Amino acid sequence: MRRLFTQSVRPFKWSRLSIVFRPGFSRSLHKNWNSVNDFFQYTRGRFVSNEEHELSIRRVKFDMNELARLAADSVGSRECVHIEKFPDGMFNKTFLFTMANGVEVVGKVPNPNAGQPHFTTASEVATMDFVRNVLGTPVPRVLAWSSKAGENSVGAEYIIMEKVTGVQLSHVWHNMGIEDRFEIVKAISGYQRSWSSTSFTKYGSLYYSCDTDYQKECVLVKSDGTHAKEPRFAIGPSTGRDQADHGRVSIDFDRGPWDDAFQYRRAVGLREITSVQSIGDLPRSPLSLYGPDTYHPTRAKKLAALHSYLQLVRYLLPTDKTIMAPFLWHSDLHTENIFVNPERPTEVLGIIDWQSTEVLPLFEHARQPYFLDYDGPSVEGLEPPTLPENISEFSSAKQLEAKRLYMSMSLSALYRNLTYRDNPVLYKAMEFRQTKCFEMMLLAQNLLVDGEALYQASVLDLEKEWPDVPGAQALGNPPFPVRLSASEVRSLEKDVSGAILGMELMADIKNSLGELWPEKGVVRHGQYNDTKTLLNQAKARMHDRLKSSEENCAWEYSWPFDS
Structure with missing residues (x-):
């Protein structure tokens, strides 16, 4: 079921928009940067559904002259002489600023759809600091930033940061041999081992203590069980994408922080209920067509599924407390977010895009990196994949296809084996994600958009397995908490x-x-x-x-x- 509701990310690649001002031009001429309309619009492509709305939530107006001046000041340069706009992301505008002295820095401005004002930027900056200086991950250093659009000269939130050296992994991945790809997998697995060496005592997102009302200092839990206080940081409201997408950004609900995994998971259900009740028009499913003879979603049906979730959630949680501990994690490790040395592409130089990072239970994070995803049967357990025994009978094209699939599966198997050997807690969390209990939690967190009929069907299936559900056994084998009438079951089948x-x-x-x-x-x-x-x-x-x-x-x- 999870496969039906999971979409892989395949980033587009387009050329940059480049605006150059020759050294020696007076700063007053830089006002022309504000006249470059494409700087402020979504220009990467066209939307085929509700385009006017989609473009509007990705349009942001700000003073580019001021952003360029601040970028120059951040590195002690006289002026910025060259601006390039990187291809638009779905949530941000990103620019490369080149100074009169040749220094390059990156500037980032969030779109209106990026998340709650202030919190999204403030958390991203604090997270980059923590990951870089506490967890030892190569992350760009932030040079200047502001999370208060109304209190700065730019008129928008912004981050100015170092430019990561090297090239995106996407530029070299397809030309790398299997041995070099293995080395990249080992490197990323090593960073994940570092992230899983330090957990927290609350769930939400990370901030500087001065940027959130939750002033209680952050407490870190090391792998040996010792505690350490980090007074510069605090756990505050979650900035995860699920808290903002599909109109949720403007709805008032509990965004944390939370004291335990049950509180967090219960808040997911309450968030979806509030969103279903509050939003004007229910979002269209990206996975299904609605029409004659198909299913028609209603608020009542969504609310019924969410009430089932709330009755079940405490029993769906894993019984192993180690995989429920809160960890900070990069949730979008695709090939455009990983930078490598072009001369030695096995050397990782930087990992970018820490926006919307959350401190969540380890089992929420425990999936293989996106750059290892492929179309084909998933790897399970620790056994290496094998080529078909009769591959010699295949056509040349089919042999090539089989070998490519074998390589992809081998990389996935390597990741699983490295995790099992070097990061056993993460491996246990990965195993939990293969259970029906996790699938039901995963499906529930987007019921505002789709999945309520299949969720209720899963509830009926779970009732048959109830005596064997670990969470129910751990809580004394109570009666199954959800009751559907015979007429409800007949309606559900349809x-x-x-x-x-x-x-x-x-x-x-x-x-x-x-x-x-x-x-x-x-x-x-x-x-x-x-x-x-x-x-x-x-x-x-x-x-x-x-x-x-x-x-x-x-x-x-x-x-x-x-x-």
């Missing part, structure tokens, strides 16, 4: 059938578009017209199968893509 049909229909459209499929709703500018044409053809095929004008109207109303 909902599940409709939900599966809706996902199959969306999967068919995705397959028909191939590489033109709008990952996260966005495509390159040059692909936009072709993508829209194929989507309209898919809609026409849908209409051709319908029997009545009422059904056509229903599909027309529910079609999730812009006309």
Whole structure:
């Protein structure tokens, strides 16, 4: 079930927008930087669903002249003479500033959709400091920053930081041999071992003590069980993406900090309930089509699933307290966030993008790094993968495909074996993520968007396994806490059938578009017209199968893509 609700991240790669001012121009001419509209807009691609809204939440106006001046001041330079805009992320604008003395620094401004004002930036800066100076991870040094847009000359939150040396792993990964890839896996596994050597006593996100109302100093727990106080830092409200996406950023609910894993996990359910009740229009599922014969989400059905979750959550938690301890973790280790030495690509020089980092139970973090993900059967246990015995009978193309899959599976197996050997607590957390209990917690945290029918079906399945659920056994084998009537079960069976049909229909459209499929709703500018044409053809095929004008109207109303 988890596979149905998980989408891999495949970052786009586009050229930078570059604006140059020759050395010797007076600073007054730099006001022209504010006239470069693309600096402030989302320019990386086009959205195929609700484009006007998607662009608006990624549009931010600020004083680029002031940001350039502050960037120059941060390194003691006379002026900034060159600005490059990096390809837009989904949540930030990022720029490369080159100074008159040749020094380069990176500036980052969050979009309105990045998270709660102040908290997102303040936590990111404190996290980078902690990870760099306490956990020993290569992270850019912050040179200047402000989390109060109304109190600075830029008119927006910003971070100015060192430019990471080297190149993104994405530039060299596909040309690296298996031995060099092994070395990268070992290096990243080593950093994760460092992160798991220090836990905390609360759950949420990390801040400087002066930047949060939660003034109690941070307490660190070392791997030997000793405690150490870090008065510069404090655990405050979570800045995780789940706290902000799909309209949640403007809704008032408990964002932490929390004292234990149960409090945190219960808050997830209460957050989703508040969001379902408060949001104007329910978000559209990115994984399913709604229309005739498919499932139709309602607030009542979402709330019913969330109430089931709240009744079950204490029993879904692992019984091993070591994997429930709170840890700070990088949750998005893909190839564009890892920088390596181009001459020695096995040498990791930096890890970037610590925005929205959370201090959460270890089992929440314990997945293999995204750069190891692949399409194919997942690796389980510790046994190495093998090539098909009859591979010699395959065509050349099929042999190449099998060998590529074997390499990907081998890297995944290596990561699992390194973790088992050097980081056994993390490995235990990875194993827990394979259980039905974790799958039900994972699905529950996005029920505002989708999954409520399948969640309730999972509840019925869990009832059959109840005597064997470790959490229930540890709490005295109580009766199963959720009760669904016979009529509710019959209605649920219809909902599940409709939900599966809706996902199959969306999967068919995705397959028909191939590489033109709008990952996260966005495509390159040059692909936009072709993508829209194929989507309209898919809609026409849908209409051709319908029997009545009422059904056509229903599909027309529910079609999730812009006309």
